[in-house]
Amino acid sequence: MINAEVKLTDDVVMRPVARSDARALADAYRRNRDFLRPWEPRRPADFFTTAGQAARLERLAEDRAAGFVMPWVLTDGDRVVGRMNLNSIIRGAAQSASLGYWVDAAYNGRGLATKAVLEACRAADEDLSLHRVEAGTLPHNKASQAVLRKAGFEEYGMAPRAVSIDGEWQDHVLFQRILNDRPAPM
Numbered sequence: 264m265i266n267a268e269v270k271l272t273d274d275v276v277m278r279p280v281a282r283s284d285a286r287a288l289a290d291a292y293r294r295n296r297d298f299l300r301p302w303e304p305r306r307p308a309d310f311f312t313t314a315g316q317a318a319r320l321e322r323l324a325e326d327r328a329a330g331f332v333m334p335w336v337l338t339d340g341d342r343v344v345g346r347m348n349l350n351s352i353i354r355g356a357a358q359s360a361s362l363g364y365w366v367d368a369a370y371n372g373r374g375l376a377t378k379a380v381l382e383a384c385r386a387a388d389e390d391l392s393l394h395r396v397e398a399g400t401l402p403h404n405k406a407s408q409a410v411l412r413k414a415g416f417e418e419y420g421m422a423p424r425a426v427s428i429d430g431e432w433q434d435h436v437l438f439q440r441i442l443n444d445r446p447a448p449m
């Protein structure tokens with residue numbers, strides 16, 4: 264199920280990222296470089312190249328095989344138009360993961376992020392047997408906060424100077440969604 268392609272709209276699907284996505288990912292990051300800059304860590308020059316993305320996809324495939332991450336892309340034909348990641352998957356008493364995402368500037372405002380967050384939460388619950396998904400946003404990222412609230416997340420706190428975004432240590436507003444009441448595995 265987790266490897267299935269999920270149709271988000273007539274044009275856009277969400278599917279696990281593949282090694283063959285390197286070129287389309289580099290294209291998407293170059294198209295969205297100015298749009299994403301205020302919301303992301305500083306990127307080295309090779310991040311915007313096919314070779315740089317290919318190297319990152321290799322490491323990501325290893326991390327996925329180890330159960331640490333679940334990475335998806337949103338695609339419209341050959342074009343990558345967004346990403347969704349369950350990062351930092353923790354087992355034991357937490358059964359938790361941290362959500363990260365973006366949607367191509369040209370595809371904003373169509374409900375894509377909300378649909379993709381809902382699908383990531385479904386997969387976290389039903390396919391990965393997690394209990395909780397967390398996400399953090401910059402205090403002024405009202406669009407991302409709207410997405411999380413629409414997808415059933417609640418705000419539970421603020422971590423001061425917690426993340427390096429656009430080269431500055433910035434505050435993170437913390438959200439979580441509890442997925443189910445299944446007992447934790449023993």
Ligand SMILES: CC(C)(COP(=O)(O)OP(=O)(O)OC[C@H]1O[C@@H](n2cnc3c(N)ncnc32)[C@H](O)[C@@H]1OP(=O)(O)O)[C@@H](O)C(=O)NCCC(=O)NCCS
Nearest residue numbers: 302364365366371372373374375376377400405406407409
């Ligand atoms: C945040 C982001 C993922 C939203 O993607 P999207 O596909 O446009 O999201 P959706 O269409 O599902 O929902 C966006 C919601 O934000 C609202 N919104 C947009 N700009 C807003 C603003 N400035 N203030 C308040 N709400 C805003 C929209 O009205 C919409 O809510 P609605 O459906 O109730 O009207 C996208 O803008 C993005 O990638 N931003 C840069 C990267 C980023 O911030 N990633 C998340 C890091 S936590």
